[in-house]
Amino acid sequence: MNATTFFMLIVRRQLLLAVRRPIEIANPLLFFLMVIVLFPLGLGPAPAQLATFAPGIFWIVVLLANLLTADTLFRSDFDDGSLEQLLLSRQPLYLSALAAITAHWLLTGVLLALVSPVFALMLNLAPSAIPTLMGALLLGSAVLSLLGGVGAALTVGLKRGGMLISLLILPLYLPVLIFGHGAVVASVGGLPVAPYLAILGAMLCLAIALAPLAMALGLRISVDA
Amino acid sequence: MTAATRPVLLEARDLGLARGGRQLFESLTLTCNSGDWIHLQGANGTGKTSLLRILAGLSRLGFEGEVSCMAELLYLGHHSAVKPLLTPRENLAMHLSGAIQRDAAAIDHALAAVDLYGYENRPCNSLSAGQQRRVNLARLYLSEAPLWLLDEPYTAIDVGGVQRLEARMAEHIADGGGIIMTSHQRVSQPGVSTVSLDEAASQHGAES
Numbered sequence: 001m002n003a004t005t006f007f008m009l010i011v012r013r014q015l016l017l018a019v020r021r022p023i024e025i026a027n028p029l030l031f032f033l034m035v036i037v038l039f040p041l042g043l044g045p046a047p048a049q050l051a052t053f054a055p056g057i058f059w060i061v062v063l064l065a066n067l068l069t070a071d072t073l074f075r076s077d078f079d080d081g082s083l084e085q086l087l088l089s090r091q092p093l094y095l096s097a098l099a100a101i102t103a104h105w106l107l108t109g110v111l112l113a114l115v116s117p118v119f120a121l122m123l124n125l126a127p128s129a130i131p132t133l134m135g136a137l138l139l140g141s142a143v144l145s146l147l148g149g150v151g152a153a154l155t156v157g158l159k160r161g162g163m164l165i166s167l168l169i170l171p172l173y174l175p176v177l178i179f180g181h182g183a184v185v186a187s188v189g190g191l192p193v194a195p196y197l198a199i200l201g202a203m204l205c206l207a208i209a210l211a212p213l214a215m216a217l218g219l220r221i222s223v224d225a
Numbered sequence: 226m227t228a229a230t231r232p233v234l235l236e237a238r239d240l241g242l243a244r245g246g247r248q249l250f251e252s253l254t255l256t257c258n259s260g261d262w263i264h265l266q267g268a269n270g271t272g273k274t275s276l277l278r279i280l281a282g283l284s285r286l287g288f289e290g291e292v293s294c295m296a297e298l299l300y301l302g303h304h305s306a307v308k309p310l311l312t313p314r315e316n317l318a319m320h321l322s323g324a325i326q327r328d329a330a331a332i333d334h335a336l337a338a339v340d341l342y343g344y345e346n347r348p349c350n351s352l353s354a355g356q357q358r359r360v361n362l363a364r365l366y367l368s369e370a371p372l373w374l375l376d377e378p379y380t381a382i383d384v385g386g387v388q389r390l391e392a393r394m395a396e397h398i399a400d401g402g403g404i405i406m407t408s409h410q411r412v413s414q415p416g417v418s419t420v421s422l423d424e425a426a427s428q429h430g431a432e433s
Contacts, residue, residue: 006323013311013319020310020348081304082321084283088300089323096321224284 006091007099014103024072028065028108029115035061036119047124054123055184058133059177062112062141063170069108070148071165073100074156074219083156087223093216098208101149101215109141125188132187132197139200140180146204146211147172153218157225175203231258234296234372234403237280241289242272249275250422251289257372257403262394262414265407267422273407274303274376276422280405281374296403299370301378305361309350313341313360316349317367335366338393340386355381365393373397375406 001009018024039057040050077083086096113134120130151169155161183196234257241251249272257263265273278284280292281300299322307316317332336345339359341352349357358381365373373394379387387410394404395414406412 001323009319009323010321013321016315016319017308017310076308077321079304080308081302081306082308084300084302084304085306086321086323087283088281088298089321090297091323220285224286 001091003091003095006089007095007102010096010099011103011106014100015106018103018107025107025111028069029111031065031068032061032112032115032119035064036122039123051124051126051188054120054125055129055133055181055188057123058116058119058125058137058184059140059181062109062137062180063144063173063177065112066108066141066144066148067166067169067173069104070145070152070169071155071162073104073149073152074222075152078156078222083219083223087220093219094212097149097153097212097215097219101145101212104149105142105145109138109145112141113137125184129184129187132193133184135197136180136183136193136200139197139204140176143176143200143203143207144173146207150211150214150218153215153222155222156219157222176200179203231260231401232295233258234261235280235292235294235298235405237290237292239290240276240279240292242275242279242287244272244275253290255280255405255420257405259371259401259403260398261403262398262412262417263403263405264412264417264419265405265422266419267407271422273422277374277376277405277407278302294372296372297370298372298374299364299368300374300376301361301364302376305357307349307357307360309357310348312346312348313352313363314345316360317363320364322364322368331367332363335363336360338366338389339363340389355383355386358382359386362390365390365397371402373402373404373406375404377407377409379408379410 036057039053043049043053074083077086087093089096116133116137117130120133125133147169151165154168155165158164179196179199183193183200186196187193237253237255240253242249255263265276267273275284279288281298282292282294306321311319313336314332317335333345336342339362341356341359341363344352344356349360362378378390382390391412391414398404398416
């Protein structure tokens, strides 16, 4: 079996597992919806005020939704021994880790990006900013998934890694928050958004190159312990 | 064939492991040539599983000595790596060891060999514990790895199943493979060499 086939096999496997337990797919979306609904209640329903805060609200909720699901990335595979088999495989662990993240991104980031126009309208975000929001979400959430994967790989061996993963990973999420938010704000103000998206793209390239390496090492340490 | 002409599959020199302040084993030297069937024995807590994990390369730190594995290996651990949400067929077709990619016919044949004919399309969470172990054991019929590391392969398997399993292992040995396994049951096959971990800190070897 060559590396590409194996990559696709893992992606298909993860997606199939998710489809068999649909609540796992629905959870981030429901969480997203719940938190988005909280803000008008907490900040007051003045449309102008909501529109000002909308880009920031969006990105913070995406960050949290991603963090919430990152912990489960390798958890079940660790518990049932699948991870051991993956480590013993002749296939490069770099690609296997990347495949697991790809599946995670499809199930969280891409889904959130697809439904984001609805939530954007709920928060009274300018409709002209929606394409930028979706683009930034697609790029940014991929970076978030990759970073979350590093945290998950390092903490999967611990009984309660949930809190630790937040402490490890949240600081690394900050650049995505800053530039993702910047892109949407620029779009609302009619300014060029390409630089922001380019920086998000650059972060994604860097994360694709480095994060799977860190994940591979983290998984080896976690299984060893 | 003498030992000298048979290819070495795995070589471990001067292995030592201490856990929780207790020396489980030390200066353990083990060689598995093609055609060797090694049975690791020992009471609970003597380090059989730890040794097997070291040999498999899953534990890389915290032990003394060195392991060189020259062959592709198949490892069956304590956890079966069977996904409850997938069917036996899917579990094998999408196995993460990456060593299996066989056509559907071969997978069905393997499932029939472990007595799971008729269960291949049910999700594994509707199977019994023994049947889930059998899904994992079906890999023994699909893998082409010459070296097998089996941790308690007989757990939860009925008498007939154990017999068929031993027959499959004997076949693998006859084909020039090697097996290192742990089990609390006696392995009633000729040519099985035993390594005991009961006397810690004494030297053992699998002479063959």
